[in-house]
Amino acid sequence: MLYRQPSSPNQLLLHTSCAEDLYSIYHLQRHLCWYESILWPEDMKQSHGRIHVFFSEDDDIVPTSFINDYLEKSNIDTTVLSDFKHVLSNLKIGLLGAGRMSQALARSLIERNVVSSKDQIMASDVDENQRNIVASQLGIVTTADNREVVKESDLLILAVKPKDVESVLKTIREPLLPHYHLLVSIAAGIRTTTIEQLLKPNSRVIRVMPNVACLVNASCSVYSSGKFATTDDRSVVNTIFSSIGSCEGEIDENLLNAVTALSGSGPAYFSVLVEALADGGVKSGLSRSMALTLAIKTMLGTAQLLLGKEQPFHPSQLKDAVASPGGTTIYGLEMMEKAGIRAALMETVTAATNRAAQLES
Ligand SMILES: NC(=O)C1=CN([C@@H]2O[C@H](COP(=O)(O)OP(=O)(O)OC[C@H]3O[C@@H](n4cnc5c(N)ncnc54)[C@H](O)[C@@H]3O)[C@@H](O)[C@H]2O)C=CC1
Ligand SMILES: O=C(O)[C@@H]1CCC=N1
Numbered sequence: 001m002l003y004r005q006p007s008s009p010n011q012l013l014l015h016t017s018c019a020e021d022l023y024s025i026y027h028l029q030r031h032l033c034w035y036e037s038i039l040w041p042e043d044m045k046q047s048h049g050r051i052h053v054f055f056s057e058d059d060d061i062v063p064t065s066f067i068n069d070y071l072e073k074s075n076i077d078t079t080v081l082s083d084f085k086h087v088l089s090n091l092k093i094g095l096l097g098a099g100r101m102s103q104a105l106a107r108s109l110i111e112r113n114v115v116s117s118k119d120q121i122m123a124s125d126v127d128e129n130q131r132n133i134v135a136s137q138l139g140i141v142t143t144a145d146n147r148e149v150v151k152e153s154d155l156l157i158l159a160v161k162p163k164d165v166e167s168v169l170k171t172i173r174e175p176l177l178p179h180y181h182l183l184v185s186i187a188a189g190i191r192t193t194t195i196e197q198l199l200k201p202n203s204r205v206i207r208v209m210p211n212v213a214c215l216v217n218a219s220c221s222v223y224s225s226g227k228f229a230t231t232d233d234r235s236v237v238n239t240i241f242s243s244i245g246s247c248e249g250e251i252d253e254n255l256l257n258a259v260t261a262l263s264g265s266g267p268a269y270f271s272v273l274v275e276a277l278a279d280g281g282v283k284s285g286l287s288r289s290m291a292l293t294l295a296i297k298t299m300l301g302t303a304q305l306l307l308g309k310e311q312p313f314h315p316s317q318l319k320d321a322v323a324s325p326g327g328t329t330i331y332g333l334e335m336m337e338k339a340g341i342r343a344a345l346m347e348t349v350t351a352a353t354n355r356a357a358q359l360e361s
Contacts, residue, residue, distance in 0.1 A: 024218060041074035052077040057165040081133075091120065091236065094153030096146050096168055097160035098125035098134045101186060105157065106138050108244040112217070124149040150175040153235065158185040162359050165190050169198040178202040182233045184240075186210060188260045189359025192226035192253060204228045206237050209259045211242060212267050220263050224253035257360070261352030266297035274299055 022278045031301050044051045045110030053071055055064045057080050064080060071078050094116065095102040102123060109115050119138050124146045125131050131142040145148060150156060150172045165187050176183065182204045199205070210219040222239035225234060234250065241247040251259065252298055274295045281291030304315050313321070323329040336342075 020274045024197050041071060041076055044076055045074075050077075052079065054078070055080045057082045067107045084257050091115070091155055092153045093121045094156045095121065096149060096156055096158045096172070097121035097164070098123040098127075098130045098142060099159060100212065101139065101210070101214065102157065102159040104212070105159070105210075105240075105244060105307035106134070106140060108214060108217055109240065110138065110140075112243045114240065114243040116165045122152050129302065132270075139332060142220065146171050148176050154180070154239075158183060158187060160187065161268065162190055165195070166198060169195060174201055175319045176203065178204065178228065182206065182229070182236070184208055184237060188264060189257060189356040191360055192224060194360070196228070197228050204230065204233055207253065207256060208232060208237060208241055209256055210241060211263050211265075214244035215244055217243075221245065221247045222249065222251050222256070222259045222263070223247070224251055224256050257356035258349070260356045263347045265352050269345070270299060 014169075023307050024323050053068075053076060055062070055068055055078065057064060063126050068080055093109065095106060102192070106117070106121050106123065109121065115121060119141070121140045123131070123134050123140055123142050123154070124144065125142065126144060128144070128350065131144065134140060145237070146168055156172075158165065158168065165185070176199055178200050180203075183195065184200065185192075185204075185205065185207050187207075190207070192207050193205070195205045196203055205225075206223055207226070208221050208223040210221040215217045219241070221244070223234070223237055223241070226351075238247045238249075274292070277295040278288070278291040281294060282288055286294070305318055306315060307355055319333070323333060
């Protein structure tokens, strides 16, 4: 009644009244009406019995320490259960395309216990070799049939190359149920409206841009929601993409191409910079391996200083702190300016943004 596509007038009536009415669907599908279930400290104090709030220490949905502090200040008894997790324990995740990004995502979700079992993830890929890698290295079930993944999952992650998006969406259009499934696309330059048009009306879509550093749980992701995505959908996306690094929140979709060009493609730019700096070291007599190690670790240390948990440096502050009067650094910096490196990097991001816009059309 809720999920079957109506094929007779009676079924259509039932479907419309039960599966499309906002309030019925919430209750029949056993979703919680959050807005009716908020218990404020004042309400708790008025209760006749004793109230004690228990939190899981590691909660992907509720900010445990923030709410715990808030309740403590309101004199409500609380206990944080150490080592307890509140994870996406029932959500079934389907990966459409089992390439580099999907594998990294699946690995993180399993290793970081965001899912409670490997059985919660399934992947499809046209390439048998990729399927074998995923099955043997990650122990998750794979199939060549994208439709099978849709039928077995609640949330789908579309991780094929942009050129393959349309054909995959056409294949899964039928089994993908707008009220049931959430489709998360990480494909560069494919708008949520394009995806929505290829799916059934009202399909819930969120577009995310992570980066390859998800292989080491250090991706930074940004997302944009389609027209029909819900607050719960955004919360799940936040949880999933925080597990592979950080999720920097939602952004106007018009800016997602710039994100793609900066942080999506960024690891490639930094790799070129590291390689070029190492070349400079080799030219000045260092061994290749020493030069590469120094360049990489210098990039890492610089990133840590710029991010600085307690006192982040502004880039110009850090540059000034390193360049002493008449010293080595200022001579190096002069050469960078002569070579036009700032303009070159700005144009790099602009060119990649424009390319993402071309993919959109
Ligand atoms: N590689 C990167 O650094 C980033 C990639 N992205 C996006 O992520 C997506 C995936 O990228 P990668 O994982 O790097 O690509 P990939 O080439 O490693 O993986 C794509 C997989 O999709 C499979 N595939 C192709 N057609 C298919 C079909 N019809 N049905 C099922 N599977 C099919 C391919 O066999 C391949 O294994 C792309 O859209 C890209 O724009 C986003 C951020 C960073
Ligand atoms: O170059 C690409 O198409 C993808 C998008 C972000 C990183 N790689």
